[in-house]
Amino acid sequence: MDLSKLTAHELTVKIDKGEITPADIVQSLKERIKGADAKNKAYVRIPDALEAQVETGKADSALRGVPVSIKDNICTKGYNTECCSKILCGFKPPYDATVIRKLKEAGATIFPAKTNMDEFAFGSSTENSCYGPTRNPWDPDTVPGGSSGGSASAVASDEAIMALGSDTGGSIRQPASFCGVVGLKPTYGRVSRYGLIAFASSLDQIGPLTKDVRDSAILMNAISGHDPLDSTSVDIAVPDYTRALEGGAKGVKIGIPGEYFAQGLDKEVKAIVEEAINKLRQLGAEDAQVSLPNSQYAIPVYYIVATAEASSNLARFDGVQYGFRKADPKAALIDMYKGTRREGFGDEAKRRIILGTFALSHGYYDAYYLRALKVRTLIKNDFDRVFSEFDCVVTPTSPTVAFKIGEKAADPLAMYLSDICTISANLAGIPAISIPCGFTRKGLPVGLQILAKPFNEELLFRLAYAYEQGTDWHKMKPKL
Amino acid sequence: MAINEDTVKYVAHLARIDLSPKELEKLSHELKEILEFIDRLTKVDIKDIAPTSHILPVNNVLREDNPAASLPSDRALDNAPKRQGSFFAVPKVIE
Numbered sequence: 001m002d003l004s005k006l007t008a009h010e011l012t013v014k015i016d017k018g019e020i021t022p023a024d025i026v027q028s029l030k031e032r033i034k035g036a037d038a039k040n041k042a043y044v045r046i047p048d049a050l051e052a053q054v055e056t057g058k059a060d061s062a063l064r065g066v067p068v069s070i071k072d073n074i075c076t077k078g079y080n081t082e083c084c085s086k087i088l089c090g091f092k093p094p095y096d097a098t099v100i101r102k103l104k105e106a107g108a109t110i111f112p113a114k115t116n117m118d119e120f121a122f123g124s125s126t127e128n129s130c131y132g133p134t135r136n137p138w139d140p141d142t143v144p145g146g147s148s149g150g151s152a153s154a155v156a157s158d159e160a161i162m163a164l165g166s167d168t169g170g171s172i173r174q175p176a177s178f179c180g181v182v183g184l185k186p187t188y189g190r191v192s193r194y195g196l197i198a199f200a201s202s203l204d205q206i207g208p209l210t211k212d213v214r215d216s217a218i219l220m221n222a223i224s225g226h227d228p229l230d231s232t233s234v235d236i237a238v239p240d241y242t243r244a245l246e247g248g249a250k251g252v253k254i255g256i257p258g259e260y261f262a263q264g265l266d267k268e269v270k271a272i273v274e275e276a277i278n279k280l281r282q283l284g285a286e287d288a289q290v291s292l293p294n295s296q297y298a299i300p301v302y303y304i305v306a307t308a309e310a311s312s313n314l315a316r317f318d319g320v321q322y323g324f325r326k327a328d329p330k331a332a333l334i335d336m337y338k339g340t341r342r343e344g345f346g347d348e349a350k351r352r353i354i355l356g357t358f359a360l361s362h363g364y365y366d367a368y369y370l371r372a373l374k375v376r377t378l379i380k381n382d383f384d385r386v387f388s389e390f391d392c393v394v395t396p397t398s399p400t401v402a403f404k405i406g407e408k409a410a411d412p413l414a415m416y417l418s419d420i421c422t423i424s425a426n427l428a429g430i431p432a433i434s435i436p437c438g439f440t441r442k443g444l445p446v447g448l449q450i451l452a453k454p455f456n457e458e459l460l461f462r463l464a465y466a467y468e469q470g471t472d473w474h475k476m477k478p479k480l
Numbered sequence: 481m482a483i484n485e486d487t488v489k490y491v492a493h494l495a496r497i498d499l500s501p502k503e504l505e506k507l508s509h510e511l512k513e514i515l516e517f518i519d520r521l522t523k524v525d526i527k528d529i530a531p532t533s534h535i536l537p538v539n540n541v542l543r544e545d546n547p548a549a550s551l552p553s554d555r556a557l558d559n560a561p562k563r564q565g566s567f568f569a570v571p572k573v574i575e
Contacts, residue, residue: 429535
């Protein structure tokens with residue numbers, strides 16, 4: 001039997017019955033990858049990884065040795081972690097990220113191949129990787145979304161059982177939507193960022209990409225919680241998220257923000273999302289129109305705040321401590337820095353570092369950075385107001401389905417606009433999930449996004465699970 | 481607000497990135513377009529609005545100052561592109 005097709009909760013039942021072992025699952029995945037990844041390219045540095053001796057988790061643990069695939073920006077001791085950037089090539093972290101430590105403690109197997117991503121998570125298509133683009137298994141001419149496109153594509157194509165990604169402006173949810181899988185961005189502070197190579201520290205969160213909602217809850221149980229090594233992680237008790245699943249949709253108050261259904265939203269996507277909202281209504285949820293008027297400013301605010309933070313975080317890549325160095329025996333120190341960063345960073349990384357440096361530089365700080373932080377307050381206030389009356393907000397995850405590879409590569413602004421539905425959750429720090437809710441006539445998946453109050457992931461799981469149980473979208477598999 | 485090639489060149493220097501003349505030209509054009517888009521923020525009334533640099537009501541996180549094991553220097557140097565003994569080696573800084 002091909003174990004790669006199963007979910008973690010299905011595999012744990014088989015392990016408990018003694019039918020399979022954790023090593024069998026790893027073997028199944030390796031075979032699946034050998035068959036599918038030459039086309040899909042969800043993973044990077046595959047040959048090394050497939051030869052690696054895999055230390056499997058224990059069968060009597062919470063995660064029963066189920067393998068979890070890890071995005072290339074999360075530090076794994078002993079396995080390369082390069083953010084799919086030339087400037088970090090060859091980097092082997094001397095420590096595990098806290099999420100990796102927690103996964104090991106919960107008995108997961110850390111899968112040795114890392115998933116592809118836009119360089120330093122800068123992008124919405126996984127085209128900005130030094131290893132080349134990942135394909136969308138539903139249509140190999142289209143992108144899987146990004147920046148966690150490798151994780152999403154791997155889960156959708158059964159090259160992974162479950163995966164971790166990171167989400168700074170939609171980098172888990174948008175690829176989950178494009179690939180027809182479940183993706184969750186936790187509340188800021190719910191999951192430790194220690195060992196996540198920083199992009200924008202006030203926005204980044206690690207989260208799960210899974211085949212269904214139950215697996216998402218299982219993975220969140222394992223990775224959530226306070227960590228003394230990340231002072232922005234919050235010391236609030238972690239509930240058992242799987243217990244929230246059966247709560248049902250009855251009586252849940254849903255706000256539908258008109259701003260997310262306005263111009264730019266693909267007609268087919270709109271109809272599919274409206275049908276999903278109708279389904280939630282049939283399941284007993286109560287919906288009403290709401291307004292998030294400052295959403296229109298989310299993208300400009302984001303591209304100031306995120307690039308400013310990135311320009312500071314990426315200052316550490318200078319050819320001294322790790323990764324690539326432009327070697328020129330005659331170069332002075334400053335020229336070594338400049339040459340290393342010129343050759344080590346890709347185009348989008350340079351664009352963002354320079355934009356962020358500009359926004360923080362003398363004479364422009366008040367006009368750009370400080371102004372953006374103030375508008376960020378207004379975006380957060382919008383959500384606070386809506387959540388005083390509603391349990392959650394429901395929107396499309398992305399205004400379109402997966403676009404063609406190369407379609408937006410030459411137009412940075414068009415690429416930035418594809419994050420329009422997801423960015424606000426990062427700016428407001430709130431949790432949000434994307435679940436599959438249908439397919440267009442061309443057979444591409446559409447995602448439904450649910451957003452809730454800070455630290456109310458349970459409500460997301462409850463509503464998402466109720467919807468999933470009432471539909472079959474999560475059972476659809478791409479033909480590879 | 482206009483951004484020109486001179487500004488981009490200066491900012492690239494601050495960011496310690498060499499740009500080829502072609503990159504400089506392309507980037508100046510792209511950043512101009514992006515900043516024109518971002519300039520819609522000037523329409524927002526931000527009078528009396530406090531900035532949000534951190535989303536959670538958490539500040540001054542303190543802990544006990546307990547000594548713990550640190551990374552051995554050999555391990556910290558494992559990834560260095562160039563090392564000399566127990567140091568990171570860089571081009572000469574002082575003549």
